[in-house]
Amino acid sequence: MKQMNIDVAVIGAGTAGLAAYRAARAAGKRVVLIEGGPYGTTCARVGCMPSKLLIAAAEAAHELRHTAPFGVRVEGEIVIDGRAVMERVRRERDRFVGFVVNSVEGIPAEDKLRGYARFIDNTTLQVGDDVVVKASRVVIATGSSPAVPPPFRALGDRLIVNDDVFSWDTLPRRVAVFGPGVIGLELGQALARLGVIVRVFGVGGGVGPLSDPAIRDYARAAFQQQFYLDPEARVEDMTRDGDEVAIRYARLDGEVVTVRFDYVLAATGRKPNVGGLGLENTGLKLDARGVPLFDPATLQCGASPIFIAGDANNILPLLHEAADEGKTAGANAASYPDVSAGLRRASIGVVFSDPQIATVGTRFADLPAGGFVVGEVSFEDQGRSRVMLKNKGLMHVYAERDTGRFLGAEWIGPRAEHIAHTLAWARQMDLTVAQMLDMPFYHPVIEEGLRTALRDAAAKLAG
């Protein structure tokens, strides 16, 4: 058994782990980066990037089919070449992965260890079968994995998760998507636009990350005009039959039908990768999901020399959060026992559906009862949105009743990814609605819709 003595061990070479490695190295520590799976990060290999590539192809197909209202006709057939679609998705994805792999190759060989790590005690890790790492501090940056309900396992290779979609050679004919969350909406809508027969089934009525009931209801209706979506589905049976899955469910109109699919895509949420880490050997206190209790500001687990960053800690499983948290955890691991709060930006989330969904700042569900006003705008009559025939959407902005401070927003609407940034910057700068209305708004732009919502909030604050 080989033993390695080191200052900081980082478990996981994803976005959070790479940032932690760099921060601890920059602080002058001897660091080892341990990776059990392939290099390249979840975001580049099976997450953000390939999903956006698939969505881009779907948008191209959708736009081509919707030119007629502008007086522009496409004459002849629109052909979606599934092989060519998936070939571009994989080729461009591999390019993004290549950049990450190149940067990992730039890390000195003695700083890298291949194999899955497991705690023997707080500062000792077993890596694979042959190596023991003694580290005075450890950063857990092990990411997350799809949480697949156990009964789905009976479907064998007809059950897929997001990773599988991006290794397809061509598009399948029929896919049942379980989970209208962020992944289910993005992939379900993209596949539907690419000509795949798609049914999206949910439980409990949720649509994406929305917690504001009015926006959620609007989103549900907007998507239902485009593809089959039942956020409160009654699925009675799901059985593997040869190379197909037969699903018996009550349709939106109540009729019970049996429909056959080539694949069932489980987009039913993700769970932190903490199960195989041997955390029971650390003495750390764990929550109900097995994640160590930690300080969200410093990412330190109790008073221990262990820190946890990225999807593994399950605060905000997003790419930029993983990068920020990795940096905080790496820097604090290096300076331990002196630790300090890392940068926490205003929260921002975007679903790359069409229309897009966005959330900024405090979610509706977390607002203090009675302490806020809601400013509203519908994008249906919004000038620029209508010019572009993208006039679908509803936005709510929330402002603190006593101070007029902008608290947050939830909405579905055109180009939400851009407005989300404007709003997140305003939130981080702690602006009031009045200060936001003093900012410039060009004409004619979709942001004028945001101004209408802010004016509505201002009127309610004044009232």
Ligand SMILES: Cc1cc2nc3c(=O)[nH]c(=O)nc-3n(C[C@H](O)[C@H](O)[C@H](O)COP(=O)(O)OP(=O)(O)OC[C@H]3O[C@@H](n4cnc5c(N)ncnc54)[C@H](O)[C@@H]3O)c2cc1C
């Ligand atoms: C389909 C999909 C689309 C997404 N789209 C977006 C998006 O558009 N925008 C956005 O902001 N976010 C998006 N995300 C979320 C984003 O990808 C994640 O938040 C981010 O990649 C998490 O980074 P991480 O470093 O925590 O984990 P990862 O990148 O998963 O890194 C964890 C690493 O740890 C390794 N590991 C695990 N256990 C061990 C062990 N015991 N020993 C050694 N190594 C181990 C794993 O192999 C892995 O390489 C998406 C996610 C998915 C699945």
Ligand SMILES: NC(=O)c1ccc[n+]([C@@H]2O[C@H](COP(=O)([O-])OP(=O)(O)OC[C@H]3O[C@@H](n4cnc5c(N)ncnc54)[C@H](O)[C@@H]3O)[C@@H](O)[C@H]2O)c1
């Ligand atoms: N654009 C982006 O930024 C982006 C894109 C994809 C993923 N992500 C990240 O990945 C995380 C995970 O995404 P996700 O979509 O897997 O999780 P999610 O929590 O957003 O959605 C899971 C959905 O599955 C439903 N569900 C659970 N069990 C079910 C069952 N048995 N049958 C039917 N539906 C069921 C839930 O009610 C929920 O609607 C997101 O929270 C986000 O942080 C971000």
